[in-house]
Amino acid sequence: MTERLPGQPAPPDWSVAADPQRRVGHAVEAHAEIGSTNDRARELLREPDGDGVAVVAELQTTGRGRRGRPWESPRGVNLMASVGLRPALDSRAASWLGMAAALAVRDACATFAPGSRVAIRWPNDIVTDDGLKVAGVLVETAIEDGRTTDVVIGMGINVNWRRAVMPPDIGARATSLADLNGVGVNRVALLSTLLDRLEGEIGALKAGVSPVDRFRQVSALDGRAVEVAVGDERIAGTAAGIADDGSLLLDAPAGRVALTAGEVVSVRDVAEVPA
Numbered sequence: 402m403t404e405r406l407p408g409q410p411a412p413p414d415w416s417v418a419a420d421p422q423r424r425v426g427h428a429v430e431a432h433a434e435i436g437s438t439n440d441r442a443r444e445l446l447r448e449p450d451g452d453g454v455a456v457v458a459e460l461q462t463t464g465r466g467r468r469g470r471p472w473e474s475p476r477g478v479n480l481m482a483s484v485g486l487r488p489a490l491d492s493r494a495a496s497w498l499g500m501a502a503a504l505a506v507r508d509a510c511a512t513f514a515p516g517s518r519v520a521i522r523w524p525n526d527i528v529t530d531d532g533l534k535v536a537g538v539l540v541e542t543a544i545e546d547g548r549t550t551d552v553v554i555g556m557g558i559n560v561n562w563r564r565a566v567m568p569p570d571i572g573a574r575a576t577s578l579a580d581l582n583g584v585g586v587n588r589v590a591l592l593s594t595l596l597d598r599l600e601g602e603i604g605a606l607k608a609g610v611s612p613v614d615r616f617r618q619v620s621a622l623d624g625r626a627v628e629v630a631v632g633d634e635r636i637a638g639t640a641a642g643i644a645d646d647g648s649l650l651l652d653a654p655a656g657r658v659a660l661t662a663g664e665v666v667s668v669r670d671v672a673e674v675p676a
């Protein structure tokens with residue numbers, strides 16, 4: 402919980418971001434330090450009223466990203482939040498979860514970076530126009546009898562972590578909301594906006610409303626030359642849009658392919674690609 406560690410500045414009052422009118426973030430559980438907020442959100446799903454609790458941490462010691470990578474963030478400057486839900490979605494709506502979560506994070510980031518174009522790099526990286534990553538989403542699900550039961554949505558947003566002080570390997574491909582808007586961002590206000598957006602997205606999914614059209618409107622990749630890692634394979638082509646099931650459509654040398662999963666490892670303008 403928000404116990405104060407010796408020598409650490411007082412954490413903000415994260416509980417201000419809770420709203421009992423919402424399912425998502427009806428309560429906020431804040432930790433000075435934790436392994437991974439995703440693990441704690443999953444544990445909470447086994448407790449009464451644990452569904453929808455937002456777990457935040459000033460520091461994660463084993464924070465993780467997609468594809469088994471660590472998620473790095475210094476103490477007390479960014480937003481690391483997870484929400485566990487038992488939404489009982491059918492398989493179609495469940496397949497939209499990652500996109501819906503990415504839209505919620507994108508919209509919250511865009512609110513705090515007015516004047517910057519904030520886009521989604523399929524499947525769920527939040528990036529600037531020049532491809533610098535502002536936020537990432539890690540959705541972990543459990544499926545029983547074909548229905549998605551436990552869902553944990555983990556969101557990591559670079560908030561007040563200035564690019565100038567990021568380790569060079571991270572600063573080469575990432576930025577933060579403070580860098581985009583020039584001033585520091587109130588993390589509690591950001592969390593509150595994020596939880597509002599996520600509540601809206603989950604409600605839409607439960608109503609069977611597809612997020613795909615809205616995802617297409619903010620997709621960072623259309624018409625660009627991309628390379629996607631799928632397992633050990635690399636597939637190169639021109640991004641041709643997002644299919645109705647959320648797959649990335651890629652015009653590859655052998656023809657059009659629809660990728661259901663993968664990691665975009667390079668993005669260039671088509672004109673930059675040698676013929």
Ligand code: BTN
Nearest residue numbers: 437464465466467537538555557
């Ligand atoms: C990615 O882009 O690779 C996804 C990053 C997700 C990071 C967040 S931080 C809060 C939550 N807890 C974790 O351990 N990971 C997610």
